[in-house]
Amino acid sequence: MKVLVPVKRVVDYNVKVRVKSDGSGIDTAGVKMSMNPFDEIAVEEAVRLKEQRVASEIIVVSVGINACQDVLRTALAMGADRGVLIAATETLEPLAVAKLLKALVAREIVQLVMMGKQAIDDDMNATGQMLAGILGWPQGTFASKVVITADTATVTREVDSGLETVALALPAVITTDLRLNEPRYASLPNVMRARKKPIEVIAPHELGVEHSPRLTVVNVTEPARRAAGIKVKSVQELVERLRKEAKVI
Amino acid sequence: MGQALVFIEHDGTEIKTQARNAITAGSKLGDVVAVVAGYNVDHIAKAASVISGVKKVVVADDEVFSFALAEPLADLLVHLAPSYSHIIAASTAIGKSIIPRAAGLLDVQPISEVIGIIDANTFVRPIYAGNANATVRSSDTRKLMTVRATSFDPAPPDGATAPIEVFDVAIANTKSRFVSAEVPKNERPELTAARVIVSGGRGLQNGENFRKLIYPIADKLCAAVGASRAAVDAGFVPNDYQVGQTGKIVAPDLYVAIGISGAIQHLAGMKDSKIIVAINKDEDAPIFQVADYGMVGDLFSILPELDRELDCLA
Ligand SMILES: Cc1cc2nc3c(=O)[nH]c(=O)nc-3n(C[C@H](O)[C@H](O)[C@H](O)COP(=O)(O)OP(=O)(O)OC[C@H]3O[C@@H](n4cnc5c(N)ncnc54)[C@H](O)[C@@H]3O)c2cc1C
Numbered sequence: 001m002k003v004l005v006p007v008k009r010v011v012d013y014n015v016k017v018r019v020k021s022d023g024s025g026i027d028t029a030g031v032k033m034s035m036n037p038f039d040e041i042a043v044e045e046a047v048r049l050k051e052q053r054v055a056s057e058i059i060v061v062s063v064g065i066n067a068c069q070d071v072l073r074t075a076l077a078m079g080a081d082r083g084v085l086i087a088a089t090e091t092l093e094p095l096a097v098a099k100l101l102k103a104l105v106a107r108e109i110v111q112l113v114m115m116g117k118q119a120i121d122d123d124m125n126a127t128g129q130m131l132a133g134i135l136g137w138p139q140g141t142f143a144s145k146v147v148i149t150a151d152t153a154t155v156t157r158e159v160d161s162g163l164e165t166v167a168l169a170l171p172a173v174i175t176t177d178l179r180l181n182e183p184r185y186a187s188l189p190n191v192m193r194a195r196k197k198p199i200e201v202i203a204p205h206e207l208g209v210e211h212s213p214r215l216t217v218v219n220v221t222e223p224a225r226r227a228a229g230i231k232v233k234s235v236q237e238l239v240e241r242l243r244k245e246a247k248v249i
Numbered sequence: 250m251g252q253a254l255v256f257i258e259h260d261g262t263e264i265k266t267q268a269r270n271a272i273t274a275g276s277k278l279g280d281v282v283a284v285v286a287g288y289n290v291d292h293i294a295k296a297a298s299v300i301s302g303v304k305k306v307v308v309a310d311d312e313v314f315s316f317a318l319a320e321p322l323a324d325l326l327v328h329l330a331p332s333y334s335h336i337i338a339a340s341t342a343i344g345k346s347i348i349p350r351a352a353g354l355l356d357v358q359p360i361s362e363v364i365g366i367i368d369a370n371t372f373v374r375p376i377y378a379g380n381a382n383a384t385v386r387s388s389d390t391r392k393l394m395t396v397r398a399t400s401f402d403p404a405p406p407d408g409a410t411a412p413i414e415v416f417d418v419a420i421a422n423t424k425s426r427f428v429s430a431e432v433p434k435n436e437r438p439e440l441t442a443a444r445v446i447v448s449g450g451r452g453l454q455n456g457e458n459f460r461k462l463i464y465p466i467a468d469k470l471c472a473a474v475g476a477s478r479a480a481v482d483a484g485f486v487p488n489d490y491q492v493g494q495t496g497k498i499v500a501p502d503l504y505v506a507i508g509i510s511g512a513i514q515h516l517a518g519m520k521d522s523k524i525i526v527a528i529n530k531d532e533d534a535p536i537f538q539v540a541d542y543g544m545v546g547d548l549f550s551i552l553p554e555l556d557r558e559l560d561c562l563a
Contacts, residue, residue, distance in 0.1 A: 016513060017377045026381060094349070095358040122376050123494070124361045125345050129319065130353030138320055138424035141346045144488070154428065159342040160441075160497070161260075162489045165428040166318065172424075178495060179482060214358035218371060218384040226520065229541035231532075235554040238526065238544055239562065246524045246541065248445070248503040249470060249562070 001111040001148075001170075003046045003055045005080065006101055007039040007062050009071045010121040023219040026121075035071040038116025040078075041176040044183040045146060046114045047079035054148045057081050059108055063097050064088055069199055076194035077186030083199035086207070094122075096204075096211035098130035103207035105135060110171070112153065117142050117175040128175035138168040142177040251279030251334030251369055255303075256326070258317075258343050259285070259293045266442050267339035269300055269403035274396040276302040276404070277366045278335045283307070283411075286314040286325055294413050301408030309416040316427035317343050321420045323350035328418055330355055330391060334369065340395035340498075352393040359393040360385065362498075364400040378494040378517040398441060399500035399521060433487040440492070443473035445503045448492055448519070449485070450477035452508020452529065452548055456485040462552040463507065469559040475499065475519075477509045493518035508548050511536025528552075 011017055011026070012034040018027045035043075049055035060075040061084040062068035072083035086100050105113065113132075118125035132139035140146070140155030144163065147154040153168045158177045168174075186194070204211050232238045242249045253275035258265040268283075275281040283297045286309040294308040307329065313321045326336055326347065336351065338344030340362050352359035364382070365373030371386045372394065440446060447467040453459045459480070467474045475497070476490040492499055494517040504522035509515060511527070511534055519525070520539050527540035530547050537543040544551060 011377070013514070017380050019381050026377060093358050095353065095356070098353055118495070120378065120494070123374075123378065124349075124359075126349035126352070126359050126361055129346060129349035130359075132319075133323060133350040133353035139346070139350065141319070142342060157342075158488050159430075160489060161430070161432045162487055163431040165430070167426045167428050169424045178478065179488065214389050215360070215385045215387055218386055220376070220381050220383045223375070223379060223382050226525075226539050226541075228538070229525070229543060231537075231543045231545060235544070235551060235558050238542055239555070239558045241542055242503070242524070242526070243562070246503070248524050249559075 001055055002057045002059065002108055003049060003112045003114055004101070004105060004108065004110040005039070005042050005046050005058060005060045005075065006097070006113070006115045006127070007043065007060050007071050007075050008036040008116070008119045009033050009062060009064060009068045010036045010119055013037055013120055019220055019222045023221060025217065025220050033067070033070070035074050036116050036119045038118060038176050038178070040183040041178070041180050042114045042116050043075045043078050043080060044181045045176060048181065049148060050079065055112070059084060059110070061086065061101065061104060063092055063100055072199055073194050074186065076197040077191045078184060079190070082197055085199055085201045087201055087203055092211055093213055093215060094124050094127040094130055095214060096209065097127050098134060099209045099211065100204055100207055101131050102134050103209055107207070112148070112171060113173045115173070115175055117177055128173050132173035135173070138172045140166060140168050140172060140174040143174050144177050144179045146174055146180065252332060253279040253281050253335040253337055254326070254329055254333040255281050255283050256338035256344065256347065257283045257285045257293070257297050258339060258341060259287065259290070261287065264293060264296050265339070265341070266403050267341055267398040269406065270398035270401045271337050271339040271396050272300055272302050272404040273401040274363065274366060275335065275337050278369055280304045282333070284309065284325070284329060286322055288312050288315040296406070298411045298413050299406065299408055301405040303408070303411045305411050306413045307416050308413055311420065313420055313422050318422060318425050318427060319346040319350055320425050321422040322347045323354060324420050325416070326351040327354045328420070329416070334391060336391065336393045338395050339398050344395045348393050348395050355391060355393065357389045357391055357393050358387065359395070360387060361395050363394050363396045378513050379520065380513065397498055399498055433489065437467060438471065438473045440473045440475055440490070440497050440499055443499070443501050445470045445472035446475045446499055446501045447472045447505045447507065448475035448477065448509060449480055449507050450509030451479035451483065453480060453485060459485045462548070465556050466552060466559065469556070477515050506536050506540070507552065509536055510534045511539065
């Protein structure tokens, strides 16, 4: 079974981002960029499926500028077989990305798409569900456990009340949550080997996808900051202030 | 004004509070039609029909909707879509699963986690774990979105009675099947609805300490119990306790963070709380930057003392 894993290049999760002073967006100049953490989990899961001989080939795909090849290389070093960069100069919206992925799924005859549940930059949490919808495939969102048998993916999902397990008829889209696995670090030999793995670069129009944006960003602002609080010296003082000053207990 | 279709989440017994928050959001955009889907859900439809602001209820009562699976629910929304300018759900696990799927099918770019409504086309939503707010304008003729419950007051559950209409188009689902649910027993208030939350982090060291030190204090404050990702990952508490960017978004009157460092991903889920208390032995822990009341010290001596102090209050 061929597995497709989309990976996004985002501002590293440790970076505290700054809003540009003209309100046009986030200042990303000189900021550390990494693979979206949820996508790392998706790559890891796909590699484990390959190690279990469930997956035959892992294709990783990124949509964006040339530098996205870095995250493709990371995924290749973790164990993916080949990469595809769908070259785009601007950031595409989830709808456009879903359409591009759909076209790639058709071209590659993929049986399973394993992807992060959300990108930590736009926090949309949408692409996997949209892709599943337009493919007419079932979806297993927020996965914390995945078991693949001949024609079924059994997915345990993190939901508001705890865990829920669903059985999906393959082909399917699965989106990964934090506790699905712990992604491996690529060993140096694997990093070296990954340099030789192929990355194909294609343009969106080659996949026949129209991708004009539907959303315009009017502005980006910094949320109101909380005023600095005080340090209390004792438990008595804490309880006293919560009662008399804040009046919350 | 438009027509807003609001998805009513329920657990088979009652309507989730977040659905009433979503109705308030919907009311800002048009006449609200509430859609209830489930199996044997007359009582839910009735309860929805008296929520303030609801002009009509559409009820889809069929076995296919027994378990809130995304595939048939999204198909239902797609069927209903032509009559509405806006389709809205609270951004819960279910809302997040069905709205984007329906949006894909309708060729619409959904808008997730809306925290502000400027006009029928313009919405505010947090990005980068809440470190920035983006105002976005949609050019789609129909808008699909999830709304953050804590940003909209819940619509009162006892308004005028709206008519109930039955949806009777058969929707099939051959692609997904419910297998089982694991719902940890929890007699405390629900995190997303609680007035007070006591949360613990890695500093608690293990589940035993969590039970011994956090739970009694939560009980004395009639509080819900929350946790950081680190505490959930380490198995101190179940996954549904997690607060943060990828857990639950909460905004109680009082949030007490104990042994939690205050990573941006955790702050993303609780920084809109009215009063924040932090107890941490590291005076430089970032949690103190958002705390109204901070106490530097060892939680293993502070918590038993706090427990006794709260006894004196009672
Ligand atoms: C993509 C992504 C998403 C994430 N989503 C979330 C999320 O939704 N929610 C979330 O919480 N995290 C999330 N995280 C993880 C987050 O980055 C932090 O790792 C996590 O919040 C840390 O949890 P913690 O504060 O309990 O642990 P730590 O950071 O280890 O902090 C423990 C704290 O306890 C204090 N402490 C230790 N012993 C004592 C003692 N005896 N007395 C008093 N204080 C003590 C320490 O000083 C320290 O500040 C996410 C991370 C990623 C990459």
